[in-house]
Amino acid sequence: MPLTVPEARAYYDRFGSKQDSQGFYEDPALDALVRVADFAHAEMVLEFGCGTGKFAERLLSRELPESARYVGCDVSPVMIDLATQRTAAFKDRCSIRHSGSDLVLPAEDRSCDRLVTTYVLDLLSEADISRFLQEAHRILAPGGRLGVVGLTHGVTWLSTCVSRLWRLAYDMKPAAVGGCRPQSLTALLDSRAWNVAHREVVVAWGVPSEVVVAEPRERSARTPT
Numbered sequence: 001m002p003l004t005v006p007e008a009r010a011y012y013d014r015f016g017s018k019q020d021s022q023g024f025y026e027d028p029a030l031d032a033l034v035r036v037a038d039f040a041h042a043e044m045v046l047e048f049g050c051g052t053g054k055f056a057e058r059l060l061s062r063e064l065p066e067s068a069r070y071v072g073c074d075v076s077p078v079m080i081d082l083a084t085q086r087t088a089a090f091k092d093r094c095s096i097r098h099s100g101s102d103l104v105l106p107a108e109d110r111s112c113d114r115l116v117t118t119y120v121l122d123l124l125s126e127a128d129i130s131r132f133l134q135e136a137h138r139i140l141a142p143g144g145r146l147g148v149v150g151l152t153h154g155v156t157w158l159s160t161c162v163s164r165l166w167r168l169a170y171d172m173k174p175a176a177v178g179g180c181r182p183q184s185l186t187a188l189l190d191s192r193a194w195n196v197a198h199r200e201v202v203v204a205w206g207v208p209s210e211v212v213v214a215e216p217r218e219r220s221a222r223t224p225t
Protein backbone atom coordinates (compact mmCIF):
# COMPACT_ATOMS: atom_id res chain seq x y z
CA MET A 1 0.00 0.00 0.00
CA PRO A 2 1.40 3.44 -0.92
CA LEU A 3 2.02 5.89 1.92
CA THR A 4 -0.78 8.42 2.34
CA VAL A 5 0.16 12.03 1.61
CA PRO A 6 0.40 12.91 5.36
CA GLU A 7 2.57 9.81 5.90
CA ALA A 8 4.85 10.79 2.98
CA ARG A 9 5.11 14.35 4.31
CA ALA A 10 6.04 13.12 7.80
CA TYR A 11 8.59 10.64 6.39
CA TYR A 12 10.35 13.23 4.20
CA ASP A 13 10.23 15.84 6.97
CA ARG A 14 12.24 13.36 9.06
CA PHE A 15 14.49 12.22 6.18
CA GLY A 16 15.40 15.79 5.08
CA SER A 17 18.96 16.21 3.83
CA LYS A 18 19.60 12.44 4.08
CA GLN A 19 17.78 12.26 0.71
CA ASP A 20 21.03 13.35 -0.95
CA SER A 21 22.69 10.10 0.22
CA GLN A 22 20.64 8.37 -2.52
CA GLY A 23 22.82 10.04 -5.16
CA PHE A 24 24.87 6.86 -5.59
CA TYR A 25 22.11 5.40 -7.77
CA GLU A 26 20.10 8.56 -8.61
CA ASP A 27 22.89 10.71 -10.09
CA PRO A 28 23.70 8.46 -13.10
CA ALA A 29 19.99 8.39 -14.01
CA LEU A 30 19.73 12.17 -13.64
CA ASP A 31 22.78 12.51 -15.92
CA ALA A 32 20.87 10.45 -18.50
CA LEU A 33 17.79 12.67 -18.15
CA VAL A 34 19.91 15.80 -18.66
CA ARG A 35 21.44 14.26 -21.82
CA VAL A 36 18.06 13.72 -23.47
CA ALA A 37 15.69 16.41 -22.10
CA ASP A 38 17.30 19.40 -23.88
CA PHE A 39 17.22 21.75 -20.89
CA ALA A 40 19.46 24.13 -22.88
CA HIS A 41 16.37 25.24 -24.82
CA ALA A 42 13.92 25.40 -21.90
CA GLU A 43 12.51 28.69 -20.61
CA MET A 44 10.08 27.51 -17.92
CA VAL A 45 10.69 24.38 -15.84
CA LEU A 46 8.50 22.95 -13.11
CA GLU A 47 9.82 20.19 -10.83
CA PHE A 48 7.30 18.15 -8.88
CA GLY A 49 8.71 16.78 -5.59
CA CYS A 50 11.93 18.84 -5.69
CA GLY A 51 13.27 17.38 -2.42
CA THR A 52 16.41 19.15 -1.15
CA GLY A 53 16.76 21.23 -4.33
CA LYS A 54 19.77 19.25 -5.56
CA PHE A 55 18.49 18.90 -9.14
CA ALA A 56 17.18 22.50 -9.10
CA GLU A 57 20.67 23.75 -8.25
CA ARG A 58 22.17 21.71 -11.07
CA LEU A 59 19.60 22.93 -13.61
CA LEU A 60 19.95 26.58 -12.60
CA SER A 61 23.75 26.61 -12.40
CA ARG A 62 24.69 24.38 -15.34
CA GLU A 63 21.90 23.22 -17.62
CA LEU A 64 19.31 25.98 -18.19
CA PRO A 65 19.77 29.24 -20.11
CA GLU A 66 20.24 32.24 -17.79
CA SER A 67 16.84 33.56 -18.87
CA ALA A 68 15.01 30.37 -17.82
CA ARG A 69 12.72 30.24 -14.79
CA TYR A 70 12.40 27.29 -12.41
CA VAL A 71 9.55 26.45 -10.03
CA GLY A 72 9.89 23.55 -7.61
CA CYS A 73 7.17 22.17 -5.39
CA ASP A 74 7.11 19.62 -2.59
CA VAL A 75 4.72 18.40 0.06
CA SER A 76 7.34 18.42 2.85
CA PRO A 77 7.99 21.75 4.64
CA VAL A 78 11.48 20.54 5.61
CA MET A 79 12.32 19.81 1.96
CA ILE A 80 10.91 23.21 0.95
CA ASP A 81 13.23 24.94 3.45
CA LEU A 82 16.25 22.94 2.26
CA ALA A 83 15.49 23.63 -1.42
CA THR A 84 14.85 27.33 -0.74
CA GLN A 85 18.24 27.68 0.99
CA ARG A 86 20.01 25.70 -1.70
CA THR A 87 18.65 27.82 -4.56
CA ALA A 88 18.97 31.17 -2.75
CA ALA A 89 21.60 32.38 -5.22
CA PHE A 90 19.04 32.05 -8.02
CA LYS A 91 16.04 33.56 -6.24
CA ASP A 92 15.32 36.07 -9.05
CA ARG A 93 14.33 33.22 -11.36
CA CYS A 94 13.50 30.41 -8.98
CA SER A 95 10.65 29.77 -6.61
CA ILE A 96 10.00 26.85 -4.28
CA ARG A 97 6.39 26.22 -3.30
CA HIS A 98 4.33 23.97 -1.12
CA SER A 99 2.14 21.48 -2.98
CA GLY A 100 -0.96 20.13 -1.35
CA SER A 101 -2.47 16.68 -1.44
CA ASP A 102 -4.80 17.66 -4.32
CA LEU A 103 -2.00 17.18 -6.91
CA VAL A 104 -2.78 20.55 -8.54
CA LEU A 105 0.49 21.75 -10.07
CA PRO A 106 1.39 25.43 -9.47
CA ALA A 107 1.36 26.52 -13.12
CA GLU A 108 -1.03 27.97 -15.70
CA ASP A 109 -2.34 25.93 -18.61
CA ARG A 110 0.28 25.34 -21.33
CA SER A 111 2.86 27.47 -19.50
CA CYS A 112 5.82 25.09 -19.01
CA ASP A 113 8.20 23.69 -21.57
CA ARG A 114 9.68 21.10 -19.18
CA LEU A 115 8.04 19.26 -16.28
CA VAL A 116 10.39 17.00 -14.34
CA THR A 117 9.85 14.62 -11.48
CA THR A 118 12.48 12.25 -10.13
CA TYR A 119 11.83 9.38 -7.70
CA VAL A 120 8.42 10.78 -6.74
CA LEU A 121 5.89 8.81 -8.83
CA ASP A 122 7.44 5.74 -7.14
CA LEU A 123 5.60 6.65 -3.98
CA LEU A 124 2.25 7.89 -5.31
CA SER A 125 -0.91 5.78 -5.55
CA GLU A 126 -2.17 4.89 -9.03
CA ALA A 127 -4.99 7.42 -8.65
CA ASP A 128 -2.50 10.17 -7.75
CA ILE A 129 -0.19 9.23 -10.66
CA SER A 130 -3.16 9.49 -13.00
CA ARG A 131 -4.07 12.90 -11.53
CA PHE A 132 -0.44 14.06 -11.88
CA LEU A 133 -0.41 13.01 -15.56
CA GLN A 134 -3.64 14.94 -16.20
CA GLU A 135 -2.00 17.97 -14.63
CA ALA A 136 1.16 17.41 -16.68
CA HIS A 137 -0.97 17.46 -19.84
CA ARG A 138 -2.64 20.67 -18.69
CA ILE A 139 0.51 22.69 -17.91
CA LEU A 140 2.84 21.60 -20.71
CA ALA A 141 3.05 24.03 -23.62
CA PRO A 142 2.89 22.71 -27.20
CA GLY A 143 6.27 21.09 -27.86
CA GLY A 144 6.87 20.75 -24.09
CA ARG A 145 8.34 17.64 -22.51
CA LEU A 146 7.74 15.56 -19.41
CA GLY A 147 10.91 14.08 -17.89
CA VAL A 148 10.40 11.31 -15.34
CA VAL A 149 12.95 9.21 -13.48
CA GLY A 150 12.03 6.46 -11.06
CA LEU A 151 12.84 3.06 -9.67
CA THR A 152 12.00 0.27 -12.05
CA HIS A 153 12.25 -3.47 -12.67
CA GLY A 154 15.65 -5.05 -13.25
CA VAL A 155 17.23 -5.62 -16.64
CA THR A 156 20.18 -7.75 -15.49
CA TRP A 157 20.52 -10.59 -13.00
CA LEU A 158 21.79 -8.29 -10.24
CA SER A 159 19.33 -5.45 -10.88
CA THR A 160 16.43 -7.93 -11.02
CA CYS A 161 17.47 -9.29 -7.58
CA VAL A 162 17.80 -5.76 -6.17
CA SER A 163 14.44 -4.70 -7.61
CA ARG A 164 12.69 -7.81 -6.21
CA LEU A 165 14.26 -7.36 -2.77
CA TRP A 166 13.23 -3.70 -2.83
CA ARG A 167 9.66 -4.70 -3.68
CA LEU A 168 9.67 -7.29 -0.90
CA ALA A 169 10.80 -4.67 1.62
CA TYR A 170 8.12 -2.28 0.33
CA ASP A 171 5.41 -4.94 0.69
CA MET A 172 6.50 -5.68 4.26
CA LYS A 173 6.96 -2.07 5.39
CA PRO A 174 6.69 0.75 2.79
CA ALA A 175 8.40 3.26 5.10
CA ALA A 176 11.53 1.05 5.18
CA VAL A 177 12.21 2.14 1.57
CA GLY A 178 10.85 5.69 1.77
CA GLY A 179 7.46 4.56 0.46
CA CYS A 180 9.04 3.98 -2.99
CA ARG A 181 8.45 0.89 -5.13
CA PRO A 182 9.85 -0.12 -8.54
CA GLN A 183 7.39 0.23 -11.41
CA SER A 184 7.27 0.62 -15.18
CA LEU A 185 6.94 4.33 -15.93
CA THR A 186 6.28 3.81 -19.63
CA ALA A 187 3.37 1.51 -18.76
CA LEU A 188 1.82 4.40 -16.81
CA LEU A 189 1.76 6.66 -19.89
CA ASP A 190 -1.31 6.14 -22.07
CA SER A 191 -0.06 6.04 -25.67
CA ARG A 192 -3.18 7.95 -26.83
CA ALA A 193 -2.13 10.90 -24.65
CA TRP A 194 1.69 10.65 -24.61
CA ASN A 195 4.40 10.05 -27.18
CA VAL A 196 7.42 8.45 -25.47
CA ALA A 197 10.38 10.15 -27.14
CA HIS A 198 13.04 8.43 -25.05
CA ARG A 199 13.22 5.54 -22.62
CA GLU A 200 16.21 3.85 -21.02
CA VAL A 201 17.05 1.91 -17.87
CA VAL A 202 20.16 3.04 -16.00
CA VAL A 203 21.62 0.60 -13.47
CA ALA A 204 23.89 2.02 -10.77
CA TRP A 205 25.20 -0.13 -7.89
CA GLY A 206 22.62 -2.72 -8.92
CA VAL A 207 19.66 -0.30 -8.57
CA PRO A 208 17.65 0.07 -11.82
CA SER A 209 16.13 3.47 -12.67
CA GLU A 210 13.90 4.19 -15.66
CA VAL A 211 14.45 7.48 -17.49
CA VAL A 212 11.57 8.62 -19.69
CA VAL A 213 10.99 11.72 -21.78
CA ALA A 214 7.46 12.03 -23.18
CA GLU A 215 5.58 14.64 -25.17
CA PRO A 216 1.86 15.28 -24.75
CA ARG A 217 -0.14 14.43 -27.83
CA GLU A 218 -2.47 17.08 -29.22
CA ARG A 219 -5.52 17.32 -27.04
CA SER A 220 -9.02 16.59 -28.24
CA ALA A 221 -12.23 16.56 -26.21
CA ARG A 222 -12.01 12.77 -25.91
CA THR A 223 -8.26 12.40 -25.31
CA PRO A 224 -7.64 10.46 -22.09
CA THR A 225 -4.67 11.30 -19.90
Ligand SMILES: C[S@@+](CC[C@H](N)C(=O)[O-])C[C@H]1O[C@@H](n2cnc3c(N)ncnc32)[C@H](O)[C@@H]1O
Binding pocket: 005, 008, 009, 012, 013, 019, 026, 048, 049, 050, 051, 052, 054, 073, 074, 075, 076, 079, 099, 100, 101, 117, 118, 119, 120, 123, 178, 180
Ligand atom coordinates in the same frame (compact mmCIF):
# COMPACT_ATOMS: atom_id res chain seq x y z
C1 LIG B 1 12.34 10.08 -2.90
S1 LIG B 1 12.22 11.80 -2.64
C2 LIG B 1 12.89 12.44 -4.18
C3 LIG B 1 13.33 13.86 -4.06
C4 LIG B 1 14.02 14.44 -5.29
N1 LIG B 1 13.12 14.51 -6.42
C5 LIG B 1 15.24 13.59 -5.65
O1 LIG B 1 15.25 12.97 -6.72
O2 LIG B 1 16.19 13.59 -4.84
C6 LIG B 1 10.49 12.08 -2.84
C7 LIG B 1 10.10 13.56 -2.69
O3 LIG B 1 8.74 13.70 -3.08
C8 LIG B 1 8.06 14.50 -2.14
N2 LIG B 1 6.64 14.10 -2.20
C9 LIG B 1 6.06 12.97 -1.76
N3 LIG B 1 4.74 12.96 -2.00
C10 LIG B 1 4.47 14.15 -2.62
C11 LIG B 1 3.27 14.75 -3.12
N4 LIG B 1 2.08 14.15 -3.05
N5 LIG B 1 3.37 16.00 -3.67
C12 LIG B 1 4.57 16.62 -3.75
N6 LIG B 1 5.73 16.10 -3.29
C13 LIG B 1 5.68 14.87 -2.74
C14 LIG B 1 8.75 14.18 -0.82
O4 LIG B 1 8.53 15.16 0.15
C15 LIG B 1 10.20 14.07 -1.27
O5 LIG B 1 10.84 15.33 -1.26
